Amino acid sequence: MTTTDSREPAAARAGEVWKVYGTGEARVVALRGVSAEFERGRFTAIMGPSGSGKSTLMHCLAGLDTVDRGEVHVGGTKITGMGDKALTRLRRDRVGFIFQQFNLLPTLSAQENIRLPLDIAGRKPDPQWWDIVIDTVGLRDRLSHRPSQLSGGQQQRVACARALIGRPDVIFADEPTGNLDSRSGAEILSFLRASVREHNQTIVMVTHDPVAASYADRVVFLADGAIVDELTGPTPETVLDMMKRLDTHAEPVML
Amino acid sequence: MLRATLKSLLARKLRLILSGLAVVLGVMFVAGAFVVTDTLSKSFDSLFASAYSTTDVGVTAKPKVAVSEFEGEEVVTPLPASALAQVRGVPGVKSAAGLVDADGARVIGSDGKVLTSVGPPRIGSAWAGTDDLVQLREGRGPTADDEFVVNATVAKAAGIKVGDRVGVLTLEPKKEFKLVGIYGYSGDRDSLGGVQEVAFTEPVAQKLMLGQTGVYSSVRVQAEPGVTPEALRDRIAATLGDGYVTKTGDQLVADTSADLQAGLGFFTNILLGFAGVALFVGIFLILNTFSIIVAQRTRELALMRALGASRRQMIGSVLVEAVVIGLIASVLGLAAGVGVGALLAYLFNSFAGGGMQLGTVGVPLTAIISSFVVGVLVTVVAAVLPALRASRIAPVAAMQDVATPDRPLTKVSVAGGVVTAAGATGLGLGLFADMGDATLWTILAGVLVSFIGIALLTPLISRPVVSAIGRLFSWSLPGRLGRLNSGRNPRRTAITAAALMVGIALVTGVTVVMDSAKASLKAEAATILKAEVVISGDQNGPRPPTYDPAVLRDTAKIPGVRAVAGLWNDQVTINGENHYVNATDNLAGLKDAFGNTAVGTPSTLRDDQLAVSVPEAQDYGWQVGTKLTIQPARGDPREYTIAAVYPEDSLPGSYVLPVAAAKDFGITQPTMGFVRLADGYAVSQVLPQVKALLADSPEVSAQDAQAFVDEQAATFDTLITMIQILLALAILIAVLGVINTLALSVLERTRELGLLRAVGLGRAQTMRMVTVEAVVISVFGALLGVVVGAGMGTAVTRALKSDGITELVLPWERMGTYLVLAALVGVIAAVLPAIRAARLNVLGAIAHD
Numbered sequence A: 001m002t003t004t005d006s007r008e009p010a011a012a013r014a015g016e017v018w019k020v021y022g023t024g025e026a027r028v029v030a031l032r033g034v035s036a037e038f039e040r041g042r043f044t045a046i047m048g049p050s051g052s053g054k055s056t057l058m059h060c061l062a063g064l065d066t067v068d069r070g071e072v073h074v075g076g077t078k079i080t081g082m083g084d085k086a087l088t089r090l091r092r093d094r095v096g097f098i099f100q101q102f103n104l105l106p107t108l109s110a111q112e113n114i115r116l117p118l119d120i121a122g123r124k125p126d127p128q129w130w131d132i133v134i135d136t137v138g139l140r141d142r143l144s145h146r147p148s149q150l151s152g153g154q155q156q157r158v159a160c161a162r163a164l165i166g167r168p169d170v171i172f173a174d175e176p177t178g179n180l181d182s183r184s185g186a187e188i189l190s191f192l193r194a195s196v197r198e199h200n201q202t203i204v205m206v207t208h209d210p211v212a213a214s215y216a217d218r219v220v221f222l223a224d225g226a227i228v229d230e231l232t233g234p235t236p237e238t239v240l241d242m243m244k245r246l247d248t249h250a251e252p253v254m255l
Numbered sequence B: 001m002l003r004a005t006l007k008s009l010l011a012r013k014l015r016l017i018l019s020g021l022a023v024v025l026g027v028m029f030v031a032g033a034f035v036v037t038d039t040l041s042k043s044f045d046s047l048f049a050s051a052y053s054t055t056d057v058g059v060t061a062k063p064k065v066a067v068s069e070f071e072g073e074e075v076v077t078p079l080p081a082s083a084l085a086q087v088r089g090v091p092g093v094k095s096a097a098g099l100v101d102a103d104g105a106r107v108i109g110s111d112g113k114v115l116t117s118v119g120p121p122r123i124g125s126a127w128a129g130t131d132d133l134v135q136l137r138e139g140r141g142p143t144a145d146d147e148f149v150v151n152a153t154v155a156k157a158a159g160i161k162v163g164d165r166v167g168v169l170t171l172e173p174k175k176e177f178k179l180v181g182i183y184g185y186s187g188d189r190d191s192l193g194g195v196q197e198v199a200f201t202e203p204v205a206q207k208l209m210l211g212q213t214g215v216y217s218s219v220r221v222q223a224e225p226g227v228t229p230e231a232l233r234d235r236i237a238a239t240l241g242d243g244y245v246t247k248t249g250d251q252l253v254a255d256t257s258a259d260l261q262a263g264l265g266f267f268t269n270i271l272l273g274f275a276g277v278a279l280f281v282g283i284f285l286i287l288n289t290f291s292i293i294v295a296q297r298t299r300e301l302a303l304m305r306a307l308g309a310s311r312r313q314m315i316g317s318v319l320v321e322a323v324v325i326g327l328i329a330s331v332l333g334l335a336a337g338v339g340v341g342a343l344l345a346y347l348f349n350s351f352a353g354g355g356m357q358l359g360t361v362g363v364p365l366t367a368i369i370s371s372f373v374v375g376v377l378v379t380v381v382a383a384v385l386p387a388l389r390a391s392r393i394a395p396v397a398a399m400q401d402v403a404t405p406d407r408p409l410t411k412v413s414v415a416g417g418v419v420t421a422a423g424a425t426g427l428g429l430g431l432f433a434d435m436g437d438a439t440l441w442t443i444l445a446g447v448l449v450s451f452i453g454i455a456l457l458t459p460l461i462s463r464p465v466v467s468a469i470g471r472l473f474s475w476s477l478p479g480r481l482g483r484l485n486s487g488r489n490p491r492r493t494a495i496t497a498a499a500l501m502v503g504i505a506l507v508t509g510v511t512v513v514m515d516s517a518k519a520s521l522k523a524e525a526a527t528i529l530k531a532e533v534v535i536s537g538d539q540n541g542p543r544p545p546t547y548d549p550a551v552l553r554d555t556a557k558i559p560g561v562r563a564v565a566g567l568w569n570d571q572v573t574i575n576g577e578n579h580y581v582n583a584t585d586n587l588a589g590l591k592d593a594f595g596n597t598a599v600g601t602p603s604t605l606r607d608d609q610l611a612v613s614v615p616e617a618q619d620y621g622w623q624v625g626t627k628l629t630i631q632p633a634r635g636d637p638r639e640y641t642i643a644a645v646y647p648e649d650s651l652p653g654s655y656v657l658p659v660a661a662a663k664d665f666g667i668t669q670p671t672m673g674f675v676r677l678a679d680g681y682a683v684s685q686v687l688p689q690v691k692a693l694l695a696d697s698p699e700v701s702a703q704d705a706q707a708f709v710d711e712q713a714a715t716f717d718t719l720i721t722m723i724q725i726l727l728a729l730a731i732l733i734a735v736l737g738v739i740n741t742l743a744l745s746v747l748e749r750t751r752e753l754g755l756l757r758a759v760g761l762g763r764a765q766t767m768r769m770v771t772v773e774a775v776v777i778s779v780f781g782a783l784l785g786v787v788v789g790a791g792m793g794t795a796v797t798r799a800l801k802s803d804g805i806t807e808l809v810l811p812w813e814r815m816g817t818y819l820v821l822a823a824l825v826g827v828i829a830a831v832l833p834a835i836r837a838a839r840l841n842v843l844g845a846i847a848h849d
């Protein structure tokens, strides 16, 4: 029974966020006044053509990058203007990450990689939650393996487990299935969705794949640095439709 | 191909600078050695040219005992007034002046201490008035027997002024003189080459410096116009006959300068030693850098191979890179070497030489040639292995994502084992077999080869040891990550650590030998020295400290003193060979001081008798009753009969002569004294009184036997400290290696660092992680160094057993210190790479490919 309490802050929120790279000739406006809310316990996908600013938006939301104008909140906390120390702690304690590739430390075993954020913080995992996470990602018999001994899909599952283990306010995933075959990709997406449904996790996922986006509860469409539309309860077909429309819609803008 | 090589060189400036720095340092010392020698030689030449500017021909008497530069000072044989008269009678002589000057005039400063000298002599001379060279600055020349003048260097160092009464030690005990003048030299110089000079009236100078009046140390001759110095020299030599040395002014300049330059040889050798160590360690660094570069460029190199570059071209490209680095390092090293050489010449001049006018800095051709040869050669040698590795990269590697895995270590380890064994064999041969003149070189080569062998074995050892050391830091996550990182690349870790090993092994080895020698000395002294009080002093110049023999007589009268024996010593020739001999005024007392173990030795020696130690007598086939002809530094040869042959260590040294012989020694006063107490008396009752008697002999002091032995042993500590300073350089270079390795590791792991930072690793934690890696590598290197050094030190110590080093001391405390220092070194080396890692832009790092 999760009715959205209007006073409970969103897991992450961008308000009028601008991001500009470079100057002069090389000036690129990656985000032009993006405002978006990502509610708790929801799986949101950010979609858009390549170069539309998806990754930039995610990096700004996650405190990996600074914004030029506007504000970003994670939970109830305004992170815009925070120093490196505070941002590092925020990422460590309240944010989880899944990158497209190179997610794991080659020197550590799967188990150690999963525990990494907790170890950095000097915390112990909750054993019950640990078991749940490990069983969800199905890695129990692979825990002592090094990343080099795991397949790409397994590695990405380890990265998911790592993101989940600290029960962060929000998990950001940037094209988590981009490097995987469709079966491994589907596995990952299924338990990302499961962790939202069953454990009330909040996930924001960047993707350009309509099938991946259809696993989400809601899809936000980005084009040329601005949010142009959104969709709730997406299916691959509705997402593809929307994308097609955006492409034709975007063309005059691109001129 | 060449262009591609040069381009990639430029792209990696920083790490090449770091690795090239070792070569720069090495070349710097090589060039510096040549430059300082050349500069000082030229300066000496001009100094003596000035000092001998008024001398056409110089005459001295042949020394009775010829002594080499390293054995001490030659004693001036006086030249009788008759010889001076003879010279004056030689046709072509315009003027001949009898000069009196000899080393050994030691001024007691206003603080009551004797002026010391680190090299230049302390000359006492006869005042010959002012001339073009010598200029009075204040007061007048000495006219009475108790007056004297000093040069400005003495006046300044002693803190004395005209009118002061000043004590001077000469061949005779302390005498007081009134300072009536201070002089300098043309060109406003305080001294000629740092020489401390005092001048008395002629008879006083003759008495105090040469031992008798009416004699001279040399004759300075000026030729009449039209007579060449060479012709005049030959005429004078013919007139005087044998027994005299006659040289032209030019010869004197050349010979005196050459003598001093021979002394500089020692200096040069130290610098070249520095250079050798720096370059040896530098090879490890360069090898490591090139290996890493080749590994990082595997895909690039494979692409070149795929595009048709031959193996030979691959080797060539790496070697060209090495040559370029070697050339650059040589140029920089040469420039730095000129600077260092000039600086050293300046320092030498200011502190040891004093007031010499330095010539222009000389950069001899040898300096330039050797700089380039050494710099390029070392770099290229170090790059050969990486070049071969580059040539073995398969073209297909260009298409593969993963870097080619490290080849197994078996081959390297086998090679390492073989090389180590060869090195150890060389070391063993040098130490235990009789190799004659080749001994030193065999040992050095053995040490060097062993180092290389152990360095080859290091990767194998590194896995277990590094992980064991790392466990010490594993209590925190950054520590654990650091530990894991240090174990990732055994070869790289190993070579970095091996560079550190060399310096620390050398320090440890020397420390083991020194500490063992020290302990042996103490143990031996405790068993053989039975005197309760010892009179002795620090040797602070070319001649030993002395004291007034009257002290011996007065000490004997102190209640509670059972016996007191003074010791004189010098070099003499015995049957034509040079030997150190002792003389004593109280053989019975000396025997007592050494525990009365000199069995069969009489209690006194007649003036024509001597005692010889057993080994010496055996060597020469002498026995009691054998007659020996002894030529002391002064006077005529005399025949002595062996009165006793004493067991080794039952009396000091190998020869003991009666005190009467000492009046012809170069130094006619005693240098040491031994006091035995009567039963029932304590040292504290006697020592203060002996000290009081020595008030006028400031060069020596009296102390109890334990303090004396400790003081003797302390010289080893000074030596250890000096060697530690010398080898600190090797360690410094190794630190560059650690910095280099870490910087490269940080660079390689950019993405990992980004990931870690993204998931919440703080800046401080990141720095800790890098620091732990550095500390683990450093401690590993130090541990290896300590173990290898202790092993080598033990071997050397054992080999020296028959030479008197009977104890074996492993200096745990010092070795512990080296380990702690290594950890510190790691922390320091980590600073820059750690900051770099912590400053990394997280996003940029994740995107890094």
Ligand SMILES: Nc1ncnc2c1ncn2[C@@H]1O[C@H](COP(=O)(O)OP(=O)(O)O)[C@@H](O)[C@H]1O
Pocket (backbone or CB within 6 Å): A021, A022, A028, A029, A030, A048, A049, A050, A051, A052, A053, A054, A055, A056, A057
């Ligand atoms: N570090 C950067 N410097 C300059 N331009 C950048 C940088 N990062 C992204 N951009 C530009 O910003 C725009 C948005 O990029 P990005 O957020 O990566 O897009 P997406 O993830 O949707 O493909 C692109 O035009 C891209 O070229």
Ligand SMILES: [Mg+2]
Pocket (backbone or CB within 6 Å): A054, A055, A056
């Ligand atoms: Mg992107």
